[in-house]
Amino acid sequence: MNKEETIGSNIIESSLKLPFVKVDRREFLIKIFKDKVDDYEKLIEDGPTSFFSKVELDSIADRIINKEVLASSGMSFAAGVPGGLTMAATIPADIIQFYGYALRLAQEISYIYGYENILDDDSQLTEEGKNTLILYLGIMLGVSVAGSTVRLLSVKFSQQLLKTLPRKALMKTMYYPVIKKVLKHFGVVVTKKTFSGAVSKVIPIIGGGVSGGINYVTLKSLSKKLKIELGKIINYTEDEMNKDIEILEGEFVEISRNELDNSSKIDEIKKAHELYLNSVLTEDEFNTLKKQILNS
Incomplete structure (x- = not known):
């Protein structure tokens, strides 16, 4: 890994250690849709897309985004106050918690649009699950190929895709280079954010307010990008699949x-x-x- 990839990977590893980051798909879906559906097993097996239109799912995703962004912004305010949160090595604590909430939101948004659980049966994050989160983060950060990769690797279309593109070629020569590209881009973004964010830390209470405000606007914007890209899987056509392959x-x-x-x-x-x-x-x-x- 180069310097930027290492920085990106280290922050993801640190964020994943936060207790609120991992989201179990079954528990989340039942909690969100418990008053809206009667057949929980069908909900878990087939996903919310079996019960709701894209417009309805978009509305539900928006409510989840607003809730989590507000929670993250409150944490960022505390981190902006000296002594509010400790530092993890050379990475500011609010950077870690910011991307912790981003990774949490990524899972929740994906589950709303019918994507599979990234945790295994023991509620542990597998290497494949971690790579999926990296791709979600890449979508948030504007790495366009990350969205295409996620859609093509979704369970629903993987078999259809493999008739066109050999799995070995997809995984070894395309999938992993995309992961590396996302990590590198992420490292560059974080380095710039850390440098600019340091300015707000020198002013006690005002710094906290600035940090929380920037957090709110930024995380909401990133989440909206992910919502749009993941939502494209609904009514995904063969033409759209071929475009993603290209x-x-x-x-x-x-x-x-x-x-x-x-x-x-x-x-x-x-x-x-x-x-x-x-x-x-x-x-x-x-x-x-x-x-x-x-x-x-």
């Missing part, structure tokens, strides 16, 4: 080209370093050449 395949070509370029640069630097070791280049000449290669 997006994913196009992203794979882009990723492959970037990896090839990086590999080529590494080879050039190695050759230049050999020339330096053999006294063909001076140390200053080698450093200058290395910078030129990296910036090309």
Whole structure:
């Protein structure tokens, strides 16, 4: 992993340790729909889409988003006050709780639109479940290919997709590069947010208010993006599926080209370093050449 990917991964790991993050699909659906449906087993087996229209599910998702965003904003206010929450290593506590709520909301929104439980039978988060959350976060952060990947990997359409795209190609050459791209993008976003957020921490109570306000607007915006993308799975057509496949395949070509370029640069630097070791280049000449290669 590069620096940004490591930062993104570390924050996700820290956020997942928060007690409120993991959401059991069965418990959540029964709690939300207990006054709206009589057949709980059908609700769990087939999902809310068997009972409600997309318009109704959109409304329910909006209520969940508003509730969780308000809860997160209250926590962010406390974190904005010096001494409100402790620091986890070098990561501000409100950054961890912000993305903790984002990951919690991601699960709740996905369950509303009929996606599968990301926890196993023992209510533990599997590696596949964690990767699914990373993709959800990627959708929130505007990584467009993440939405296509999530829809194509949904249980409902996976068998249909595999007739067109081999699973080995999907998982090993496309799925994991998308995960890496999301982590890298996430690391960059968090680094910028941490730097700008530090300004509000120097002003005690006002800082807390600023932190909570920014939290509210940002988390609500991210959640709306996820709601829109996950909601597309309802009435998902073959044309839309083919469009998502094209997006994913196009992203794979882009990723492959970037990896090839990086590999080529590494080879050039190695050759230049050999020339330096053999006294063909001076140390200053080698450093200058290395910078030129990296910036090309």
